[in-house]
Amino acid sequence: MEIIKTVTEMQAYADQKRAEGRILGLVPTMGGLHEGHLSLVKLAKEEADHVTVTIFVNPTQFGPNEDYETYPRGLERDCRLLETIGGVSAVFAPDEASFYPGGADQQRVWVVCPEMSKYLCGKDRPGHFRGVLTVVLKLFAACKPHVSVFGLKDIQQYILLKRMIHDLSLNIRIVGGSIVREPSGLAFSSRNENLSSNERSQAQVLSKAVIAAADMIELGEKSLERLTALMMNTIQSASLAKLQYAEIVDANTLHPVEKLIPGARVIAAVAVYFGDVRLIDNAIADVPVE
């Protein structure tokens, strides 16, 4: 497994693999690798014959009071884990100076999608999706993938990236990997590492809330008030949880739905703080056709 540190080296490496006729798969991550990431690597191996994992904690997607400094980091451990599972050809782990020439504060060109960024996490994290879309476009330019895999736990990110690929006519296929959960139902997340053991055991309320709401929708519940109350009450049953949002949104546009229309696909989504740790979860539901 090659460890590549600069954009120029990564581009040369990708060009060489493309010239050899390889199908390049990419798994962008910020490190702190866990079972969820490993399932994305597995998916990438099925889609491509040459897989690169990127490990870069992107400063431009964190707000001034967010957890950039405390975000879990451990390149050596992450690389060991990837070596153990095998099948990863390269790790692209640039430093900030190589990735954002002159530093992230010198970045003047951004990818934005204001309409779809204003819902869910975008309401509480202004600038977050601008940072995500821009860094992923830069990762695509460095790694030149044919196919790129992203986790569906970050479903708003996935939908926005799909839209970026479509609107900018990027010749890249995007694949979404299902959410991987611990036995308690808690979705794997790098941020789980920063939870205390009490917080961690209470954090299962996120999955309980979204899965219960999605099940109710698929069983025919039509009242958005009842569904939202179900999610809020489930979250609030955890004494350490601070609810940020609990919403049902359209799965294509991310607009909060006003009515559950038969045949529509919707997402039940929550964001919750435990101390300083912000967790998100979601479940997709198809509104039954009467």
Ligand code: PAF
């Ligand atoms: O999902 C993540 O880990 C990050 O948002 C991503 C896509 C690697 C961009 O920094």
